[in-house]
Amino acid sequence: MNFPCEVDLEEQCPVCGDKVSGYHYGVLTCESCKGFFKRTVQNNKTYICVENQQCKIDTSKRKRCPFCRFQKCLNVGMRLEAVRADRMRGGRNKFGPMYKHNRALKQQKKALIQARRLRIESNQKEVTFTSNIHSIAILHNTKLNPNQLPSLSLSQPCNSPAVIQHQITSPSNWAMRLENCSNSADLASFAEAIVGLHHTSSRSISTQSPRIPQLEIEFLHCDPHELQLQKKIFSCLQQEQACRHREANTFSSVCVMADQLLCSIVEWARTSIFFKELKVSDQMRLLHSCWSELLVLEIISRQVLYGIDGSLLLITGQQGELSYVASHAGSALVSLNQRGTELVEKLRMLKVDHQEFACIRFLILFAPDVKELEEHHFVESVQQQVEGALLKYTLTSSSQSCNRFTCLQLYLSELRSLSILAEDYLYYKHLSGEVPCNNLLNEMLHAKCCWT
DNA sequence: ACTCAAGGCCAA
């Protein structure tokens, strides 16, 4: 069995696909993209795309459209602030620890891929692969079955936070965990932290004070949480299947994934700037109100950032053919499926990036119109801060900036209506007793029935 | 002493 992409992925420049020569400005890139990025930022260059700003960038075409090349550099995470204002040579910058961390992660990832390969080669039962993404069927004997799979399936926050401690097993537990944290936060640093670096070429950027919050955000982007979550999900699925023996079905497996994803979302919120300062009662109100939106956002963002056309990419690495889902699902799922696909396509067209998804996540979380909020004004002010940060980011990162912010708001409202559909679908399943009890998903659905 | 991500140089 071949895994060409898995082997080569580590060596390819994410901008042009050329050979990676090391970390440059925050990302493993080739020497030429490093040089290109440096020249662009140092010389304050501005480019214009003569096409539709969607030029393909590879080794042979990278010289054709510097505009799209630079956009891609930014999109893959190259950092303007790593280009030094004072042009000092040598030494190390403040990303040093981050690079080290990333290297460790890549090692971990490689090891995990090896382990998976061994596991798959030894199992070889009903395992479906697609060629270009690590697509591994984890549910050993249960092939992805769109009949039973709600298209509200599950993904993990890309920026998802500490999922490491997953002892949250009972509904009451997570509220207690919420209670245990409090810390002060720096409002001013938040906007920067959340959007990462502003896409200006201002020379003042790299002379500013240390950007620790930004570094933290960068850590949040990292994979170990995802790997941890995957491991957790595998073990939960195994447990679940062991309990059910031959009766296991895909929907119950999906509920297991949903539950774990909800735990990770709660954990992310719990440790997030500002949210951790809220009273626990308000935290619970907000989460009860927006959990399905956050869940849908994670699925959608995963498709936009990593998925491929026509497939549904799950946190486990599984991919389902959307056309197959569409042809086998009931009407509720078909509608969800179709609207979700359309939204993914729009977000892909807009090339929404990690930073923007991070802002959207906060916009969803800090919803001031949730009823009975004790700290309504605080929530409202945070939402305004996030909106400001997102606006600023879109203004500086995109040439079609005005429309971009409006588009994002529009798509957010579409996502909201999609999440209502998804929540209703799960609620229906909940009422008919198909959602396993004693988990977070169940609690969220139960809260819905108490409040409505 | 070694590492490695910065900036610099210069032929193409």
Next chain:
DNA sequence: TTGGCCTTGAGT
């Protein structure tokens, strides 16, 4: 303007 190779220097 590009991109491969060189030099630099703080951190380990």
